[in-house]
Amino acid sequence: MKKILITSALPYINGIKHLGNLIGSQLPADVYARYMRAKGNKVLFICATDEHGTPAELAAIDKKETVENFCENMWNTQKKIADGFFISFDYFGRSSSKQNHELTQHFASKLWENGYLEEVNEKQFFSIEDNRYLPDRYITGTCPSCGYEKARGDQCENCTKQLQPTDLIDPSSTISGSKKLEIRQTKHLYLKQSKLKKKLNDWISKKDNWPILTKSIAKKWLHDEEGLKDRGITRDLSWGVKVANSGKPWKGFENKVFYVWFDAPIAYIAATKEWSEKNFNKEWKNWWITDQGADKVYYVQFMAKDNIPFHTLSFPATIFGSRENWKLVDYIKGFNWLLYEGGKFSTSEKRGIFMDVALKIFPADYWRWWLLSNAPENSDTNFTWDSFQNTINKDLADVLGNFITRVTKFSFAKFGSKIPSNNVYGDLETKTINELDKLYERYNNFLSKIEIRKASQELRNMWVVGNEYLQKAQPWSILKKDEDKAKIITRFSFHLINLYSLISEPFIPDTCQKIRNHFGLPKKSEWPEGLKNSFDNLTNKNDISLPDILFPKITDSEKEIFQDKYSGS
């Protein structure tokens, strides 16, 4: 038994996330967590909302709520939606928790003590009408390079040129449109990542097995141009973790908070602490402090590619700089983007499928299956309604669902509501198990390496074996001359269904549970150690009820309606 710590990137609080966010971290993390748990490992799966920063404040203003209330409500919403997708978090915390405030301040104090922070004076735009400092991207103006009138302060979207906000001609606040902007002098704390460059490089260089995507992004940032840059970790905002040193306000930083990117990763630790305190245990240290047991923990992070620099560099720099025994990540699984019908998901243009809508129109397992079997592991992946309809109807409805229906209806009609007890299996059953065992080994191998797409293919191949078996065994014609043999075939088919309901659980947990309920199978699911010895683990008491169709097909007209409805404004 191993101890496995799993975190999925913190979803930002400013709204409901879309399918791309889901497949970029929470969903694959959930597959891994479920698999590792089923294998008998001790798993701790942690996530939290990322609540600080300008977008959160603006979203609250937009909803005419206080930012505290807004975050509270949105945390509830996001939690509920994650539950709706059967994401099996052990704890879903908040980056605004008391624990995170304390830990963030703790880390900052240590970094200061060890000389990894410095105070830097800089100039920043302040909007008088908005009464706030504006991040670069919240300033709009004319691009000095191409003349595009809606260039942002960080970059011109039209000509892709990198900009400073002061480069813009006729700048205005993106928030209010106000042109009453002034440049003010302000002071910020910088994390001196550059001093830790060698340490980070040595650490990353040893991670031979990390995905190319993860390593190449980290290396790029380390070695690009002048190398790893220092990074401002405070902001002129009110909502966030107050800048403090050893519990006392930091002189000159009374009206500032830490930058979300500083406090968000620390929230992995803080959320574990929340979990610990809610459960009245002190276990969080066993997961996070290496000389208190965490050295035996295998820690895996899941995230989309935008998050990779912060998890490979900034957060490890924070940990290294603290000179304390915090657990570092062992493996980072990064994902590319999910596209929607060839373009980007867009919150503002209402383009694409958002998690709440998704749950309203199709069951969670439909989405889980499509997203996981098409996970953007090697490149950006395109969601299309055609593909979704085709994949669900074929894989879930035809291959798996229909297999279950044909076995169940046959058995129910011929032998009543009990699974036949005859279990003297012959050559065909042996061959079938051997065939499945080969696929199963591959399946397990892919799951342990977190190769989600490939794992899903092997799982599907195992479903196909069920149909192949039935076709060869033909219980419907055997029944006419040898009822006993027909019962054996039927029982073996139920055995396969039982098997499927165990091993498919990481991908389609809801359906697996439904299957087990209908066929009187025990709730507790154990991951078979190999299939050759598990010919039959059904009891003679299994009472079946006829399930409704497990996977109703997606019709052409449904597809067309949704295609049209979510194509954007």
Next chain:
RNA sequence: GGGCGAGUAGCUCAGUUGGUUAGAGCAGAGCGCUCAUAACGCUUUGGUCGCAGGUUCGAGUCCUGCCUCGCCUACCA
């Protein structure tokens, strides 16, 4: 501009350290079955492996150049 990745069947992709006739799923065609959500099974048609050179007994795989596409480039999280 720089960096990374990709280009393989109509579509989506797999191809381990270079090794016989390049694979899967979907889509197409034919046959079979009738338990089943007109579902399933079997067979089968599709490929100058982006282009041009090179190394090698042998290249989808290695090297060079080129073309096309995607992503990243630090204040969006």
